[in-house]
Amino acid sequence: DGGITQSPKYLFRKEGQNVTLSCEQNLNHDAMYWYRQDPGQGLRLIYYSQIVNDFQKGDIAEGYSVSREKKESFPLTVTSAQKNPTAFYLCASSMGGVETQYFGPGTRLLVL
């Protein structure tokens, strides 16, 4: 089945620690996106990539980093510089442009 997978489902971060969230898609989509979801704030764009080896900052990129070395994969690292990382993180992919974005099941990040 084609789709988007995110792992892990839950992730715990200790103070000062960097953690990486995985996002993989087998839809052959060119574009991939990372969103942060907080209660009452909808989805906010962290980073996006329209093509392999290229990515752009979204609206709330500070404290996060990404890479796009393969078409299928777009991992997100939450660095220690992100002081309030507790949130639900959603990955999405699309054919590009404003074509429909398809979402993964999400990763919930909690701080210990």
Next chain:
Amino acid sequence: AQSVTQPDIHITVSEGASLELRCNYSYGATPYLFWYVQSPGQGLQLLLKYFSGDTLVQGIKGFEAEFKRSQSSFNLRKPSVHWSDAAEYFCAVGVTSGTYKYIFGTGTRLKVLA
């Protein structure tokens, strides 16, 4: 500035009643509009989208939405709500000025009374 407004944070309806969720957008160019639904702890699922053509679009699960350019609105409707429709609903606009991305509204949480 580009934005999407969903004025209702929570809506409660009885099962079998009709539903309308409001969405207003601010975007200077031709809007590409979407409605997504999210069950608790899950990802988002596309309900329907409008790119061009007929301003009344049909989606999955019996939902429809109407694009009204004069009102900058894209309201979601369903004639008869089922208990399984309880979820959070997000409106989004696709922007193409200088980049390609979505802007999401803050969502409307729907509660359905039996």
